[in-house]
Amino acid sequence: MTQTTLPPTEKTQPVSAPRGSISDRSRAERKLGWLLAGPAFVVMLLVTAYPIVQAVYYSLFNYRLTDPDNRSFEGLGNYWVILTDGVWWQAILVTVIITVVTVAVELVLGFALALVMAKALSSIRPVVRAAILIPYAVITVVSAFAWQFAFRIDTGFVNSWFAWLPGVSDTTDWFGGQASSLFVICLAEIWKTTPFISLLLLAGLAQVPDVLQEAAKVDGATWWQRMWRVTIPNMKAAIMVALLFRTLDAFRIFDSIFIMTAGANNTESVSFLAYRQTISRVEIGLGSAVSVLLFLSVVLIAFLFIKGFKVDLAQARGER
Amino acid sequence: MSTKEKTWWWVGGVLIILYCLFPIAWIVSLSFKTTADLANKSFLPSAWTWENYSTILTGTASDLFLPALRNSFGICLIATAISCLLSMFAAYAIARLDFPGKKLILGTALGVAIFPVISIVTPLFNLWRQIGLYDTWPGLIIPYLSLTLPISIWTMSAFFREIPWEMEQAAQVDGATTWQAFRKVIVPLAAPGVFTTAIIAFFIAWNDFAYGISLTSTSAARPVPAALGLFSGASQFQDPTGAIAAAAVIVTIPVVVLVLLFQRRIVAGLTNGAVKG
Amino acid sequence: MLGSAAAAAVVASTLAACGGGEGGSTPTLTWYINPDSGGQATIAERCSEQSNGAYRIEVAQLPRDSPAQREQLIRRLAANDESIDLMSLDVVFPPEFAQAGFLAPVPEDVAQEVSEGVFEGALDSATWNDELVAVPFWSNTQLLWYRKSVADAAGLDMSQPVTWDQLIEAAEGQDKLLSAQGRRSESLMVWFNALLESAGGQYIVESGESPEDIEFGLATPEADRASEVMAAVANSSAVGAGFTTASEDTSASEFESDDAGFMVNWPFVYAQAQSKVEAGTLDASVPEDYGWALYPAVDEGTPSAPPLGGIDIAVSAFSRNVDLAYEAVTCIVQDDNQAEYMVTNGNPASSVAVYDDPEVQEAYPMADTIRESLELAASRPLTAYYSEVLGCFLREFHPPGSVNDQTGERTETLTRAVLSGEQLL
Incomplete structure (x- = not known):
C-alpha cells in the first residue's frame, strides 16, 4: 500500500556555527528549526495521531453506525472477542505467510537482480534500470488486476501456457482454494516490490569496498566464498533496513487481496479484516479494536527488528 | 570479463526486462481484446480493437472515468506540491540546523510511514463527515500527505546533505540572513533533489487505493483506482474486464512516462544515502 | 412599445435560463443509481422534463456490486448527508435502511399508487414492519x-x-x-x-x-x-x-x-x-x-x-425535498418507463401489466415465463x-x-x- 524508501544512512556533518554570539545564534537557529520543520510535523501528527486516539476510544464501545443510540461501553470486551476468535488468528496466519514468503523471495530475487544490474553492460544498463522502475511505479491495484486476469479461469492465459506443468491444466481454478489464491497474491506482490528491494541492494553492493574483494580474490576465495564472507557482511545494514521496511509493508497488505479474492477462501489479511468490520459491517467499535491491534502488531514488528536484529535506524536516518 | 561471461550478464539483463514488462504487456494486450475475445485463453487478442478505450473515454463509462482521471491528477499533484513544500523546509532544518526536537520529528516521520492506512481510514471517515471533508479534494489531499510527507522528508534531507554548504556560509558572511541564504543560494542547489522527491511522492499518492475507496463516494473526488471497481458490463452481471484493462493502461501511462524521463533521478532518490554511506 | 415587449421577453428568457441552471427555483434531486446501461439516466431526464420544472433529477453512480453500494449509501446516510434524495436499493437492503431510520416514510397516496399491480414478492421486499418503505422499480428472477x-x-x-x-x-x-x-x-x-x-x-x-x-x-x-x-x-x-x-x-x-x-x-x-x-x-x-x-x-x-432480485427506489429521510422526491419516484416507476427499461436495459419490470406490452413481448419471447416466475418468486431473508x-x-x-x-x-x-x-x- 505504502511504498517506502531507504532513509539516508549518511551522517550529519556537524554544523560549525560561524564565530559570533553563540547563544543568540543557537536560539535563532532553534526557532528557525521549528518554524521550518513545524508545519510538516503538525500535519503528520494530526493526520495520524488524532485518528489513532479516536480509534482507541471507539474500540472500547459497542458501536454500530446504523444504530448510534444503542452505543454502549464495553471496556476491553471487543479485544477479548477478537483475540478469542479463530478469524483473527486465521487473518494473522495469512498475513504472516504472505509477509514471510514475499519478503524471503524478494530478498533472494532482488539480490540476483541487483547483481545483474551491477554487472550488466553499460549498453543495456539504462534499459534495465528503466524496466525495473516500472513495477515499482505501477499502481498496486493495476498490478493486482493484471495478475488476476492472467490467472483467472476465463480470461487467463496461464492455464493454457503452463498446462505442461504437473497440477496445472485448462481447468485449474487458481482462486478456488486458499493455497493457490495465496500463491497468486504473493506472485503479484513479489513482482511489484522486488525491484524496490533490488535497488536498495544495488546501492548496498556499491558500498562494498573493491579492495576487500580483490584481497579475497588474491587469497584464492571462490565466488561463493567472496559472496558470503565479503559482500553480504558488508551489506548488512542495507539488507536489514530493506527487510524492515518491506516486512512492515507486506504486513499491511490490502489492495491486492481486495482486488483478487476479496477475502474468499480464507485469504483475509489483518488489514482486510479491519476494513470489513468497520466499512462493510459498520461495526465501528469492533473494527476500531481490530485497527488498534493491527497498529500494535506493526509497532511490535518494528520493535523486534530494531532491538532483535539491531537495525540501527538512528544511523539509517543519519542521526548519530 | 570474458565474452562468455558478458553474454550471460546480457541474458540476465534481458530476463529482468522481460520480468518487469511482462504483466504490463499482458494488461495492454487485454485492453485491446473484444468482449468475445476476452476468454480466448491466449496472451494476444485474435482481433485488435479500440472498443474498450472508447468505452471509457467517450462511451458509457466516460462519465465515471474522466472525472476520476481529473480527480487523480488534481489531488495527487496538489498533495505532491504541498508535501514537497513542507518537507523542503523540514528537511532543510533537519539537515542543516541544530535544534532540539529533531529526533522527535524524524521519529514521527518514521512512525507515520509504518502506520497501517486501514487504522486511519475509519476515524478519518468519521471526522471528515463531521467537518464536511468527506468526498472532497482536501479530504483526500490531507491523508495523502501522511503517505508522502515521511518519504519526502527522508529523501530530501539526504539530498540536502550533499549540498555544498560552504556557499551558504559564504553568503552569510556576505551579510545575508539565514533565510536569505536559504532562499537565494540553497534553493537553486536543492532543486534537483526536490524534483526527484516530487516524482517519488507523486508515485505514492497515485498508488493509493484504501483512502480512495473509503473517503469518496461520487465523481466529485473519486480517484481512478477507486473508480475501477465501478465500471459495469452491458448488464450488472457482466464483468467489465475490458474497460478495467483499458483504464489500467491509461493510469499506467503517466508513471511510465515519468520513469522513462527521469529514471536516473528516481533511482538516486530511492537509494540516496545508502550509496554514500 | 415593441421595444419594451422585446426587453420583457429578454428578461423573461434570462430568468427562465437562470431558473433552469441555478436550481434556485428548480430543486435538483440527486438519484444514486446502480450501474446499468444508461437506462436510469434516461428515465431521470424524461421525468425531469415531465415535471415541467418542478424538479430536476441528477444521477450519481454507485459501485457495481450490491454490498459496495450499500456501504457507500449507509455511510453517507449515517452522516445525515442531505445530498442524497433518491437511491436505487437492491431488494435485500430496505429493511436495514428502514430500521436505521434512513428512509422517509412513503406517503399514503403514493404507497397506494405504486403498489397497484406489482408482483407480491417485489412488494414484500420493499415492506418492513408492515409498511411500504421503498418503491419497487424492477424485479429480477432466475x-x-x-x-x-x-x-x-x-x-x-x-x-x-x-x-x-x-x-x-x-x-x-x-x-x-x-x-x-x-x-x-x-x-x-x-x-x-x-x-x-x-x-x-x-x-x-x-x-x-x-x-x-x-x-x-x-x-x-x-x-x-x-x-x-x-x-x-x-x-x-x-x-x-x-x-x-x-x-x-x-x-x-x-x-x-x-x-x-x-x-x-x-x-x-x-x-x-x-x-x-x-x-x-x-x-x-x-x-x-x-x-x-x-x-x-x-x-x-x-x-x-425462483430467486427474486431487482431494485427498489427509496427516498432518503435526510432529503430536503421529500415530497418532490416521491413525486419523482412515482414518475420513474411508471409502466412505460419500466417497459422501456426492460427492453433497453434488460431488467424485468416489477409491474405485472408491463409484460403485456407488445414491445416487451417482442424483445422477450420468455416474457410470460418471467412473469410466472416472478409470481412464484421468494425473497431472500428480510432482515435489518x-x-x-x-x-x-x-x-x-x-x-x-x-x-x-x-x-x-x-x-x-x-x-x-x-x-x-x-x-x-
Missing part, C-alpha cells in the same frame, strides 16, 4: 435455461416441472454442463434461498426487532435437504471447472459454449447472447437453441421457488442485519461442495454469535 438439443437428447420433458436431481442426471448423461453460481458472493445466497424455499423452509422464520429475537430456519430438515441438493450439484461432474468462483457472467459464457446443457440465471443472458450474435461473435444457432422454464424444484412435487446474515452464510456455505447436513446449524450458531457481538465476521 429462470432455468436449457439447450433444447441437450434436453431432447436426454429425453427430459421441459414442459413439466423439473428437479435438480433430474438436471444433474441429464447433464452428466449427456456430458454437458449444468451452470450455477458457486462464487462466494450474494449469488450463493440467491441459490441457497431458492433451494430452501422450494424445500418448504425459510431462512428467517421470524424477524424480530433486535438481533436476539430473530428466529432462523436453518437447523431444519428443509435446510438439510437444500444443503444436500447444493452439495450434489457442486460435486457432480456436470459443473464447470472453477465452480467455486463461478459468477452469473461465468455461467452465461459457459452456456454459450459447446458444452452447454442447463443453467440457472437471470434473463440478461438472452439479451447478451443476442447482442453477441449481432456483433458477429456468436453463431446465431446458439441462442436459437436456448429454451427456458421455471426454476428447478428440489424434489418432485415441491414448488418451484442482512449483511451479517449473508457474511455468516458465505463463511459456512462456501465452497458449496463442502456443504452437509451440519452446515445449516453451524451457520445459525455463527450468525447468533456474530449478531450478539461475541464473534468476528
